[in-house]
Amino acid sequence: MSEETLLCASGLSLRFGTVPALLEVDAELWPGEMLAVVGESGSGKTTLLNVLSGRLRPQSGVVWYRDPEGRLADVHAMPLPALRALHRSDWGFVHQNPRDNLRMGVSAGGNVGERLMAQGSRHYGRIRAEAIAWLGQVEIDADRVDDLPRTFSGGMLQRLQIARTLVTHPRLVFMDEPTGGLDVSVQARLLDLIRGLVSRLGIAAVLVTHDLAVARLLAQRIMVMQRGRVVEAGLTDQVLDDPRHPYTQLLVSSVLQA
């Protein structure tokens, strides 16, 4: 068991006007671990994801990332090119809307291969082979490799986005409602896919979701947010089965039993 955190944030605060989006938030993530951030819309969970990944600067607080050589870097003090390089290689970001990440005018294979090329791969045959292999991993037929993403269904687009994100073998993936907006039948398949890939590749992930069942199935640890604060955190099953904070109790008791 590695004792060193991959990502460590402390005292994160950010206000939009008078609205507090984050209030004194601390978060830690260890290699190979999945952390879920739950809460209703407006609780600050997506803001937290954006701040942790350096996409949004907090008004106070710091986010430390430990690179593969063990060096700590302050994510918000990094020069922009270094942060971009991080997002291209060590990190991945899975958006709720795959169109925010995919290039809709480029073929499916091109979308996957592009991340490899951004990392310096130049051999066309190898890039194409790798892209096809990754389409297979996310259960997209190889004969769709030259098709444009706009001919894909919502579930396929989400799987394509996951292939594009994971092709560079990131150590850390940020996911914003990866199963949101999908049919439940597609959701189940995607959940299993994400879980399998993340555990097989040993990827660490921060997963933002409003769906407690998704958090339970994917994440070992959970943070519950309300109005910018983390009101409860711990083992996922512990927090969901024995919630202590009034807000967590409300969330858990409000879930419909299917």
Add this chain to the structure above:
Amino acid sequence: MLRTEALDKSFTLHLRDGLRIPVLRHVDLVLHAGECVALTGPSGAGKSTLLRALYGNYRVDAGHIWVRHAGAMLDIAAAAPRLVVQVRATTLGYVSQFLRVVPRVPAIDIVAEAARGMDPAAARARAAELLLRLNIPRWLHALPPATFSGGEQQRVNLARGFIGGHPVLLLDEPTASLDDTNRDIVVGMIRDARARGVAIAGIFHDTVVRNAVADRVHEVTPLLDAA
């Protein structure tokens, strides 16, 4: 293998004006290798609460839960969440009353992925062996258990709990929805595990099962009078 010290547990229901329900007070329980302890007591006394606390699923208000993990005694009531994850992976196994899994995953994969220290092929072979021993016919292995009967789901759950070979096993009503034949199979598996030195704590409402597997009982007494 496992020892609790002055365990206290209560629930505070914030949605019911902060109603506080005490469930466990000063629970001292000792569990040795190769023995099976049955938690007994009337319904609502807190047997499941105690079992869940032992697994780290419920948090306790006070006291310690010492578990022999990696050669040393570790208090999982005070351990960091990620350490509890480690303890569950290698030391503590738990079979709940209900199966909760990712939808559309075949039964055999659900069982195989709970195996430890085996390559995928060996894990699948072992999973098939356990499922067959539990009377889940081979043609069901490739199907997701969502459509299975209650008893079949329970047996998939048991296979998943036993495949890990954990030195400490916690069982919550393992035979609740099983017929006599399957109940006897599960009794056999529990006795085999006990003979291998596994320390077992469980809730067994069925007295036949309890008498067949338990070396002794630990009485859980209700704190609040039902009246």
